[in-house]
Each structure stands twice: as C-alpha cells, then as structure tokens.
Amino acid sequence: MNVKINTVVLKVIAILIISSNNMSLAAQELSVSAAIDNKQIKIGKQANIYLKVIAQSGTQVVFPEFKDTITNNIELVSAGKIDTSIAGNQLIFERKLTITAFDSGYFPIPPFVFKLKNDSSKKFETEALLIAVQTIPVDTTLAIKAIKGPIDPDWSIYEIQNEILIGLLGLIAIAILIYFLKKRKKTEINTAVPQIVRPAHEIALEALDQIKSKKLWQQGQVKEYHIAVSDTVRMYIEKRYNINAMEMTSDEILRSLRLIIADVQIKTKLSALLILSDMVKFAKEQPLPNENEICWEQAVDFIKQTALLIQKEEVKS
Secondary structure, eight states, rough: HHHHHHHHHHHHHHHHHHHHHHHHHHTTTEEEEEEEEEEEETHHHHHHHHEEEEEEETEEEOOOOOSSBSSOOOEEEOOOEEEEEEEEEEEEEEEEEEEEESSEEEEOOOOOOOEOOOOOEOOOOOOOEEEEEEOOOOOSOOOOOOOOOOOOOOHHHHHHHHHHHHHHHHHHHHHHHHHHHHHHHHOOOOOOOOOOOHHHHHHHHHHHHHHHHHHHGGGOOOHHHHHHEEEEHHHHHHHHHHGGGGSOOOHHHHHTTTOOOOOOOHHHHHHHHHHHHHHHHSSSOOOOHHHHHHHHHHHHHHHHHHHHHHHHHHHOO
C-alpha cells in the first residue's frame, strides 16, 4: 500500500516539475528590450535606438514595421538590417534605428511591439523611452547678423595640380574650338537671323520684383517665398556662369564659384541666402520678417554686383 502511495506521489511530483518547466519555457519564449544611446540631443542631431530580442532556438520573430516617423515629433532617419546571432540554444536578434527631431521638448517613444510568426495573438512589448530635444541658445539682446558662409578648406598640392591641369586642358579645348570656328566662317556664309537674348541679370531682377509684389511671406507662404528667391538666383547663376546650378546643392554651387568670383562680400551674400533657403525648406526654419526682407535684398545685390562684372568684361573686350 505504501509502495503504491509513493508511486503516485512521485508521478504527481514529476508532472508538477514538467509543468513548471513548460511554464518557464513559455514565459521565456521571447525577451525584448529597447535602449537609446543618447537621451538628450540638439535639434537636427541624431540618436540611435537599439532593439534586442532573445528567443528560443527555432522561434520566428516578427519585428515592428517602420515608416518615415516613429511619432509626430520623432523622425526615422534609417533602419538597419536585423543581425542574428546564436548563444547556446537561444537566438539573439538586434537592430539599430537612427532617429532625429526638428522640434524642441521632451518626447516619449512608445514601446516597440514584437510578435511570433506562428502565433500573432501574442505580443511582446519593450519598455517606453524618452528623449529630450534642445534648441541652440540664442542671445536676443544682440543685433541680427548675416549668416556666416562655409569656410574654404586648405588646398593640398594635389588639388592645386589638378586645378592647373584642368585649366590647361580647358584652354587647349577653347583654342581648338576657336580654330575650327574661324575655319568654318571662311567656308560658310551664316544666313541665320541673330536672336536677341536678354541678359540673365535683367530676367532675374524682373523675377525678383514679381516675387516681392506677390507678398508671399506676408501671407504665411514663407517656404514658397524662399524657394522662389533661391530658384531665381540659381537660374541666374546657371545662365551667367554656365554651371548646372538648378541640380546642385548649395555647397556644390559655392564650391563651383569660389574661383570664379573673387569678391568675398558677394560670395557671403550668396552663401547667406542659399543657407537660409535650405533651412526653411528642409529644417522647417521660421525666419523673422526682417530676415525674409534681407534674403530678397541679398539676392538683388548679388545679381546686380555680378551683372556689373559683365559690363566691365564687355568694356575690356
């Protein structure tokens, strides 16, 4: 009788141990976590979020899907690939998210939800995160100054050699072109009626006057206003200096003109209006009213001063 009781007790204990192990395995079926490397950033700077999942071998994990934003205030710059590693009988999944923000304040990042591929009813959430976004301190007691332009880097001997070589090749190409043009003029009679082409600066100044008369920024269309001013200047540069300014970034335009325009003040005005335009278009900057007016005046001054260079060149020729 005692033997039978002991046998029953042992079976009950074995069942409890197996059930306990199964419950432990179920509880440990998925372990998820999220960590941020920088809880305090400046506006426009970036921080990284590291997602980590620990699962039993053979478990298929479904990561959350990401769009362009994490929340209304947090933008997703990039989502790295999912890295997988093995530790014993466990699988470790890791993924890095790079985020940024263009508004200041304290912004919560909600938990990230993971699921199992074979059982979508189960959800596993990470802890919520918090990030603080700070503005750049501005001393409002100081007078408003023009935006500083980019600093030209020091040139190396190799860059100087390349510039000289490109210049020589350009002169040779021009000489060959002039030779063939003169030779062609001797053998052909040009009967085409010459077209009257308006100077680029006249077209650009007329366009700027039209932009000003529309009063765009006064009606709240600040972004449209700066895009119109910037595109007018870019089109003028394209026609004036024969470079593809409409397809270039602001830095590429400034680099292309640094050897063509010697006057530092002219380049500073161009740099200031291009940078302010980029900040309005891409960083949602809201300039002050006098900054909007200064941007238009800088565009007019740049075009007029470079147009004077055209007249000087025509006099010399």
